[in-house]
Amino acid sequence: MDALQLRDAKRTPYLVKAVARILVIDDDACVSTAIQAILARHHYDTTLSSRAHAGIHALQASQFDVVMVDLFMPGMNGLDTITRIRSGSAVPIIAMSGFRLRNSLDPDQDFLGMAMLRGATTALRKPFSPPQLVAAIDRSLGLVSSTEKTMQ
Amino acid sequence: MTRKENRADYPSYLKCVERGGQRAEQLEADRPSPERTRAANEVGSAIAHQLNGPLTALRLYIGEIRQNSDRFRETAEAPDGMQQMVEAAFQETERLCAMMRLIADTFEEPLYPETAAALGRDVISWWSRSGSAEGGDHANAGGPAGAASSPSIHSRLTPREREVLSHVSQGCSNKQGAIRMQIGPRTFESHRARVMRKLGAKNAADLVRMALGERPVTL
Numbered sequence: 001m002d003a004l005q006l007r008d009a010k011r012t013p014y015l016v017k018a019v020a021r022i023l024v025i026d027d028d029a030c031v032s033t034a035i036q037a038i039l040a041r042h043h044y045d046t047t048l049s050s051r052a053h054a055g056i057h058a059l060q061a062s063q064f065d066v067v068m069v070d071l072f073m074p075g076m077n078g079l080d081t082i083t084r085i086r087s088g089s090a091v092p093i094i095a096m097s098g099f100r101l102r103n104s105l106d107p108d109q110d111f112l113g114m115a116m117l118r119g120a121t122t123a124l125r126k127p128f129s130p131p132q133l134v135a136a137i138d139r140s141l142g143l144v145s146s147t148e149k150t151m152q
Numbered sequence: 153m154t155r156k157e158n159r160a161d162y163p164s165y166l167k168c169v170e171r172g173g174q175r176a177e178q179l180e181a182d183r184p185s186p187e188r189t190r191a192a193n194e195v196g197s198a199i200a201h202q203l204n205g206p207l208t209a210l211r212l213y214i215g216e217i218r219q220n221s222d223r224f225r226e227t228a229e230a231p232d233g234m235q236q237m238v239e240a241a242f243q244e245t246e247r248l249c250a251m252m253r254l255i256a257d258t259f260e261e262p263l264y265p266e267t268a269a270a271l272g273r274d275v276i277s278w279w280s281r282s283g284s285a286e287g288g289d290h291a292n293a294g295g296p297a298g299a300a301s302s303p304s305i306h307s308r309l310t311p312r313e314r315e316v317l318s319h320v321s322q323g324c325s326n327k328q329g330a331i332r333m334q335i336g337p338r339t340f341e342s343h344r345a346r347v348m349r350k351l352g353a354k355n356a357a358d359l360v361r362m363a364l365g366e367r368p369v370t371l
Contacts, residue, residue: 028205028208030205030206030209031205031208031209033209034208034209034212034213035212037212037213037216038212038213038215038216041216072201098200098201098204098208098252098256099197099200099201099256125253126204126205126207126208127204127207127208127210127211127212127249127252128208128211128212129211129212129215130212130215130216130219131215133212
C-alpha cells in the first residue's frame, strides 16, 4: 500500500470500505470463518490463512488493507509474525489474543501491549463482538498513516 | 497434631497457614509442589486457550444474529418469542465471554501453544467421554456436550477415594495427602492407585485433569 493510497483511505473511508481487503492469520478455522462471515456482511473482502508463514506469503503476493493476527499459533508465534510483517510493510495490524498477561512475574507486561510495541495498530481481546470487530477494522483503516505512533 | 476434627472439611492449604504453632515441616508438606502448580496452570491455560476460539466465533455469530433480529418481529410467520430467545442467547453468550475473560486472566499463557492446543483437546474430549459413559448418545459428538458431565466420577468413587482425589487435585504428593488424611503414605498410595484404576487415569496429571473437570466453574 503506497502513500497515495493511504491518503485516499483517510479522505474517503466509505469508498475504501467497499473494497477493503482483510487478511486473517489465525490457526483456529472456526474463528477466522466467523470473522469472514461477519466482515462479508459489512462488505469487506476477507482472506484466511491458518499459518503465520502462509499469511506472510499471502501478504507479499497480494495487497491487503488490514491484517489480523492471532498471537497464539503453532509454528511462528503472533508477536514474531507482527515483527516480520512490520519489517517489510506499513499495513495496519490488528493483534488478537485471549490471554492478556504474559506471566505472573511481570503482570504489567501484557501480550496485547507487547503486540502494540512491535508495531500492531490495534489490539483486540478475544472473545470480541461484531461491533468491536468492525470498529477495529474501521479504526485501522483510519489510523493507517500514524501506525508508528499509536502506542497507548 | 490434633487435626482429626478438621479432617472432613479441609478445603485449602491456606487454612494451615493461619495456624501459627505448626512445625515448618508440616507447612511445607501442605503446600502444593511448584511442579503440580505448574501442571495445574498448564491444564487451565490449555482449557482457556482451547475454549477461546469457539467462544469468539459464537459471540460473533450471536451478535450478528441479534443485530438483525428485529426482523423477526416484523414478519408475520416468525415463531412466537423468537426475538426473546435470540436476546436470551445473546445474554448467555455475553456471560460466558465474561467468564472466559476471568479465566484467561487467572492463568498464565500456555508454555507452548502447540501442546496447549493438544492438551486442551485432550481435556475436552475426556469431558465428552466421561459424559457419554452415563448420558448415552453424545459419544462421538466431540462437541459442546461434554462440559456438564462430571457427576459420573462421583458415583464411581467411595467417599474415601473422593477425598484422596480432592487432595491430589489440590497438588498434594502422597506424603502430603497422607498427612492431611491422617493415614499412612502407603495407604494413601493404594487409595490413589485405586482411584486411577477406576477412572482410567494414566498418571497424576490425568488425575488433576479429572479433578479439574469435576469443578469446571471454579476454574
